[in-house]
Amino acid sequence: MRAVVCVALVAAAILFVVGVAVERHDGEPRTAHASLPILIADADAGHEAMPEAAPETRPETSPETSAETRPETSAETAHESPAQRAKEHSSERVLGVNPESWGLVAVVAAASFALALALWLRPSFALAVVIVVFGFGAAVFDVREVHHQIVESRTTVEVIAIVVAALHALAGAGSIAVAHRQRTG
Numbered sequence: 558m559r560a561v562v563c564v565a566l567v568a569a570a571i572l573f574v575v576g577v578a579v580e581r582h583d584g585e586p587r588t589a590h591a592s593l594p595i596l597i598a599d600a601d602a603g604h605e606a607m608p609e610a611a612p613e614t615r616p617e618t619s620p621e622t623s624a625e626t627r628p629e630t631s632a633e634t635a636h637e638s639p640a641q642r643a644k645e646h647s648s649e650r651v652l653g654v655n656p657e658s659w660g661l662v663a664v665v666a667a668a669s670f671a672l673a674l675a676l677w678l679r680p681s682f683a684l685a686v687v688i689v690v691f692g693f694g695a696a697v698f699d700v701r702e703v704h705h706q707i708v709e710s711r712t713t714v715e716v717i718a719i720v721v722a723a724l725h726a727l728a729g730a731g732s733i734a735v736a737h738r739q740r741t742g
Contacts, residue, residue: 562731563673569724570669576717685736692729696722
């Protein structure tokens with residue numbers, strides 16, 4: 558059981574880092590090539606002209622589809638500044654801490670690796686209890702992240718978060734067995 562807990566902790570740490578990297582990559586602002594001015598040489602007149610963009614048609618606003626209830630169009634989201642998009646992306650805070658900050662990611666991954674190594678080299682009742690708390694505590698935050706990814710419709714990150722939650726829960730549950738074995742054996 559000790560090996561299962563160690564593998565679960567290491568795999569959860571690796572997938573946690575991958576999940577945060579994927580989410581950050583998906584959240585990066587993309588360059589809007591359509592908004593850049595394009596100069597086209599007019600063959601007939603011999604001068605350069607800027608093409609006019611076709612006006613976007615927007616649905617009429619009625620009581621059923623007011624501005625508050627209709628979804629944003631790509632034109633509306635294209636006018637957001639990178640700072641606005643970054644603010645929306647980084648507004649996700651848990652207990653005042655950004656769960657996607659690279660510093661926190663490094664600390665959690667390092668703690669997970671350290672706990673796995675310590676359990677492998679020197680299993681003890683106290684260490685197993687610490688892993689129980691760490692595993693189930695992390696699983697709670699992982700389940701919260703699953704919910705967040707469902708709301709954001711990011712299926713890839715959602716699946717990664719589900720697997721990480723399951724691995725953390727497995728580490729916690731396995732550590733109960735290790736703690737019991739250390740206490741009685």
